[in-house]
Amino acid sequence: MDTAVEYAIPAYLKLEGRTWTATPSPRTTASSPTGLPLSRLSAPYYAPWEDLASDLPRLIQTGQIRPLIDNLPVLTTASLQSEPEWRRAYSVLGFLTHAYIWGGEKPQDPLLEISAHLGLPPCATYAALTLWNWTTFPEADVTNPDNLSLLTSFTGTKDEEWFIVISVAIEAKGARVVPLMLDAIAAATANDAPRLTALLCRFSDILEDLTVTLKRMYEKNDPNVFFHQLRPFLAGSKNMAAAGLPDGVFYDLGNGQGEWGQYSGGSNAQSSLIQTFDIFLGVNHSATGDVKPAGTGYIQEMRKYMPSPHRNFLQTLAKLTNTRRYILSSTDQSLKEAYNSAVLSLSSFRDAHIQIVSRYIIIPAKSRAPEQKTERVNLATASSQVKGLEDKNPTGLYGTGGTSLIPFLKETRDTTKAATC
Numbered sequence: 001m002d003t004a005v006e007y008a009i010p011a012y013l014k015l016e017g018r019t020w021t022a023t024p025s026p027r028t029t030a031s032s033p034t035g036l037p038l039s040r041l042s043a044p045y046y047a048p049w050e051d052l053a054s055d056l057p058r059l060i061q062t063g064q065i066r067p068l069i070d071n072l073p074v075l076t077t078a079s080l081q082s083e084p085e086w087r088r089a090y091s092v093l094g095f096l097t098h099a100y101i102w103g104g105e106k107p108q109d110p111l112l113e114i115s116a117h118l119g120l121p122p123c124a125t126y127a128a129l130t131l132w133n134w135t136t137f138p139e140a141d142v143t144n145p146d147n148l149s150l151l152t153s154f155t156g157t158k159d160e161e162w163f164i165v166i167s168v169a170i171e172a173k174g175a176r177v178v179p180l181m182l183d184a185i186a187a188a189t190a191n192d193a194p195r196l197t198a199l200l201c202r203f204s205d206i207l208e209d210l211t212v213t214l215k216r217m218y219e220k221n222d223p224n225v226f227f228h229q230l231r232p233f234l235a236g237s238k239n240m241a242a243a244g245l246p247d248g249v250f251y252d253l254g255n256g257q258g259e260w261g262q263y264s265g266g267s268n269a270q271s272s273l274i275q276t277f278d279i280f281l282g283v284n285h286s287a288t289g290d291v292k293p294a295g296t297g298y299i300q301e302m303r304k305y306m307p308s309p310h311r312n313f314l315q316t317l318a319k320l321t322n323t324r325r326y327i328l329s330s331t332d333q334s335l336k337e338a339y340n341s342a343v344l345s346l347s348s349f350r351d352a353h354i355q356i357v358s359r360y361i362i363i364p365a366k367s368r369a370p371e372q373k374t375e376r377v378n379l380a381t382a383s384s385q386v387k388g389l390e391d392k393n394p395t396g397l398y399g400t401g402g403t404s405l406i407p408f409l410k411e412t413r414d415t416t417k418a419a420t421c
């Protein structure tokens with residue numbers, strides 16, 4: 001296996017500690033694999049959390065999850081030692097939180113502390129559900145979703161597993177692009193147009209390969225299972241009045257104290273990968289997506305739902321990137337062509353994604369739900385019933401992040417395309 005370059009997240013994190021100006025040797029980010037997400041907190045102290053997490057589908061289906069979570073002891077973070085342990089704790093508590101809210105509210109101090117430690121909000125983000133929630137076997141090619149499996153699941157279905165591991169495989173493949181982009185920035189700085197052209201062509205090839213992996217979503221994730229069984233659990237607590245959470249979720253701090261919070265649900269928009277590509281190519285989505293506070297778009301807002309090192313990486317990359325400026329001022333025709341096809345490969349990725357959203361959300365939302373899942377369906381479509389939003393979106397459908405899906409996704413696709421020169 002191609003060592004740690006293939007592990008998206010470790011590669012990102014390793015880049016954190018570097019200065020990014022010099023051309024890295026292709027293997028500097030690959031020297032030592034950081035390893036897989038921790039599959040279990042080994043300290044017996046945390047067994048109450050792990051035992052519920054490992055049996056989640058059954059406990060949800062049999063209606064036992066709420067009383068069991070109510071009776072959980074309030075554990076402290078004192079026994080969390082390594083960063084992988086903090087991440088595992090975050091992932092497990094993210095699952096328990098959403099299982100409690102949607103499977104039957106009361107996340108306690110540890111989740112607030114753990115999320116503060118990681119620079120994440122106290123809910124099931126993409127990091128909890130995806131980045132820190134998979135495993136594989138020794139020597140496996142982690143860019144192939146067939147080799148990946150899930151640690152914690154809401155439904156216990158293959159469909160849920162496939163939905164998540166497709167993203168993990170994309171992260172792993174996408175990690176290869178990170179050193180490539182840094183090389184490209186260095187090439188632009190050195191006024192080396194032929195090298196920049198070659199790197200942009202490789203960028204396009206990898207992006208096309210990511211689209212192939214994205215389209216594998218259809219293989220083992222049934223749209224009806226996704227929409228009716230899984231998706232309700234991914235929903236957040238923001239704009240969820242119609243689902244019965246007018247004020248969001250109460251975070252109990254104990255001794256009668258607490259506060260209400262509203263958070264977006266989990267979404268791949270909370271992955272730093274695609275945003276890295278946008279920043280590198282100079283695609284600017286700042287006006288895209290209608291979220292408060294005014295002046296910041298949804299894509300920008302979603303950075304708050306990323307682990308803080310990812311957020312910092314994006315910020316630094318935005319300061320460093322010079323490729324688009326360099327290409328615009330260049331007269332080199334093959335460089336411009338290479339840049340345009342890189343941009344178009346990213347907009348094709350977004351096109352394939354829009355088709356997936358039609359298949360997995362728009363179509364199932366129109367069809368009738370299986371009998372026993374009626375209540376779940378209400379939850380699945382609840383965000384579309386939020387008062388005041390219907391008029392803006394005739395399809396009545398919203399992303400887990402609360403955006404009106406298709407118009408928003410088409411806008412990000414069109415903004416991408418518009419970057420061609």
Ligand code: HEM
Nearest residue numbers: 166167170267268269274357360399400401402403405412
């Ligand atoms: C069944 C599978 C999927 C469905 C139904 C789906 C649905 C959606 C929806 C509704 C949004 C709108 C905003 C939001 O809710 O955050 C969104 C955004 C997004 N999704 Fe997906 N998604 C799926 C899989 C993926 C995968 C595998 C990726 C992998 C990279 C991905 C990448 C993104 C990105 C980057 C955004 C932010 C918008 C953008 O940058 O264009 N999605 N997705």
Ligand SMILES: N[C@@H](CC(=O)c1ccccc1NC=O)C(=O)O
Nearest residue numbers: 129163167234266267268399400
């Ligand atoms: N925004 C999507 C959900 C989504 O993309 C997602 C949610 C949790 C974990 C990973 C996700 N994305 C991709 O595989 C939706 O509206 O259904």
